[in-house]
Amino acid sequence: MSEDCDICFNHSQNSFSIGPHSASVVVVTNRKSSGRFQDALELQLKELGLDLSNVYYTPVIKCSDFNVSLSNRQLKEHAAEHLIPELNRLKNVTHILCLGNEALLSITGKSGITKYRGKEFEFNGAVVMSTISPSAVNRNPGQKPGYLADLRLFVNNVNGVDQGLADPKPSQIIYGVDKESLQKICRVLDMTEEISIDVETKKGEYYQKDTMGSALVSIAATCVIRTPEGKRGLVVWAVPLSHRGSVWRNAWEKVMRILGKHISGIKEIDAHNGSYDCKWMFQYDMPLMVTFDTMLAIALLNENVQKGLKPQAMARLAVPAWGIDTGDLDSYDIMDVLWYNILDTWYTYHIKLQLVKELKAQPRLDKIFRTLTMPAQADLI
Numbered sequence: 001m002s003e004d005c006d007i008c009f010n011h012s013q014n015s016f017s018i019g020p021h022s023a024s025v026v027v028v029t030n031r032k033s034s035g036r037f038q039d040a041l042e043l044q045l046k047e048l049g050l051d052l053s054n055v056y057y058t059p060v061i062k063c064s065d066f067n068v069s070l071s072n073r074q075l076k077e078h079a080a081e082h083l084i085p086e087l088n089r090l091k092n093v094t095h096i097l098c099l100g101n102e103a104l105l106s107i108t109g110k111s112g113i114t115k116y117r118g119k120e121f122e123f124n125g126a127v128v129m130s131t132i133s134p135s136a137v138n139r140n141p142g143q144k145p146g147y148l149a150d151l152r153l154f155v156n157n158v159n160g161v162d163q164g165l166a167d168p169k170p171s172q173i174i175y176g177v178d179k180e181s182l183q184k185i186c187r188v189l190d191m192t193e194e195i196s197i198d199v200e201t202k203k204g205e206y207y208q209k210d211t212m213g214s215a216l217v218s219i220a221a222t223c224v225i226r227t228p229e230g231k232r233g234l235v236v237w238a239v240p241l242s243h244r245g246s247v248w249r250n251a252w253e254k255v256m257r258i259l260g261k262h263i264s265g266i267k268e269i270d271a272h273n274g275s276y277d278c279k280w281m282f283q284y285d286m287p288l289m290v291t292f293d294t295m296l297a298i299a300l301l302n303e304n305v306q307k308g309l310k311p312q313a314m315a316r317l318a319v320p321a322w323g324i325d326t327g328d329l330d331s332y333d334i335m336d337v338l339w340y341n342i343l344d345t346w347y348t349y350h351i352k353l354q355l356v357k358e359l360k361a362q363p364r365l366d367k368i369f370r371t372l373t374m375p376a377q378a379d380l381i
Contacts, residue, residue, distance in 0.1 A: 019056035079106035100133030118321030146311035164318025176239035194224040194268035196349035215242035220341035238338040245334035260286035313347040
């Protein structure tokens with residue numbers, strides 16, 4: 001390192017790093033954390049089960065002047081000169097946690113912390129995961145549940161602990177990719193008492209089929225069924241529709257009509273931001289009205305938290321980040337799209353179970369939700 005700081009030139013160069021060089025876990029921040037932020041971070045990691053004696057903390061920007069800002073290009077150049085060689089000297093690193101977009105960009109070359117948080121990358125053989133910075137949480141406390149969920153995910157990865165809610169078992173899943181499986185889904189729907197449903201779409205809004213070529217890409221659901229023998233269970237299904245890899249791509253509207261005939265009798269309909277899904281389904285002969293919208297329930301219980309399905313699932317169910325670029329679904333393999341669609345419904349259903357209990361614990365809010373919020377949503381649809 002040079003004798004003087006090569007950013008502000010007002011102090012001697014320093015790595016501002018804390019921790020043993022033998023550490024297997026590295027936490028990378030944008031700048032050196034103040035004592036208060038550092039103490040809070042260490043307490044959070046310790047409570048989640050991380051061995052702090054095995055953690056090395058280091059900032060991307062090796063400068064004590066907090067008024068200095070760097071462009072992405074300057075940041076990457078600065079990291080290449082200081083941070084990356086520093087990490088290369090640490091020989092036992094197995095896991096790296098990036099706090100904030102600057103750290104993510106410097107280590108992985110990717111920018112967009114909300115897009116990549118919770119996902120795994122690799123650096124010199126180490127697992128790299130990221131989340132928002134503690135300062136971002138301090139500015140917006142509503143992000144704290146998602147932030148803590150990301151930290152829990154990272155610590156569990158370090159400790160080799162299984163994540164929270166398990167994915168649906170293969171034996172529970174039906175992919176409607178031929179006539180036989182589609183008929184099986186219809187039989188499941190005839191036994192369904194409650195359904196958590198989600199659609200994936202492309203090219204504009206539900207009313208823009210003729211002008212923009214908008215269409216349904218796929219539909220999926222998690223169903224609570226009761227068999228003729230009285231047994232209850234969960235069945236998950238997904239059907240490809242207009243996707244380029246779908247067997248139904250030239251007949252997907254007919255498939256929607258077939259499914260609609262079997263879905264129409266189900267009384268309990270769950271969805272996350274169900275207004276969106278309902279408008280699409282109404283357009284294609286599946287007139288469903290959501291009876292429990294998890295996004296609206298979350299907003300009623302706490303308007304200050306992030307209400308998206310992903311941050312809620314990660315915080316509530318301790319599941320890893322999942323997702324694909326929904327703006328270009330045709331570029332993905334159809335099975336990847338269907339799995340993404342399935343997880344949306346699976347997590348929505350299990351979040352709904354939690355929300356039902358939380359609403360019952362607050363009878364007045366529960367009454368507002370049932371008698372005002374959900375009927376109002378139906379009127380707007």
